[in-house]
Amino acid sequence: MIRSEGGSAPLPNLPLGETKAAPAEPALEAVNAERGRRIEDRAFEMSGARVAVGTVELHLPDVGSLKGKRHALKGLKDTLRRRFEISVAEVDHHDVWQRATLALACVSGDSRHANEVISKAMDYIEDHVDGWVTDIHVEIL
Numbered sequence: 001m002i003r004s005e006g007g008s009a010p011l012p013n014l015p016l017g018e019t020k021a022a023p024a025e026p027a028l029e030a031v032n033a034e035r036g037r038r039i040e041d042r043a044f045e046m047s048g049a050r051v052a053v054g055t056v057e058l059h060l061p062d063v064g065s066l067k068g069k070r071h072a073l074k075g076l077k078d079t080l081r082r083r084f085e086i087s088v089a090e091v092d093h094h095d096v097w098q099r100a101t102l103a104l105a106c107v108s109g110d111s112r113h114a115n116e117v118i119s120k121a122m123d124y125i126e127d128h129v130d131g132w133v134t135d136i137h138v139e140i141l
Contacts, residue, residue: 050140052114054104055091056125057135063097072130073100079128080104084121098131111140 063069077088084106092101104121108114118138126133 048109050108050111050114052106052108052111052118052138052140054118054122054136054138056102056104056122056133057092058100058102058125058129058131059134060098060100060129060131062130066095066097069097069100073102076125076129077102080121080124083124084117086117086121115140 060069060072063072073090077090080086080088087105089103090100091103093099102125104118106114106117106121108117115138122133122136122138
């Protein structure tokens, strides 16, 4: 047995490279448990976030190439992001010239507000797209 520095308690002989973990202090375990509860409480408080997701299917008859489609959608997507502060992405029909499906998402603490923002953004698309809206779907998560 090796004696510890400054104390009379012997240290166990352990193989080279192995260490013995110190027993956890009850006070430290209580602090960690309290931190865990506080983190769980915050996660529960944050669960009030609501997400409205809308999908809009478009027919773009005047587009003659994928480059033309990309040009037509880029301006529309940028305007939607800037004006309504939402996320916008093309999610389907990537290889088809005259069709596009856009997904719109809004996160809010209030589901009515999120739904209202997405609805207004879809109205804007209907009024400003160089083509037709063929399908609309909205879901609140």
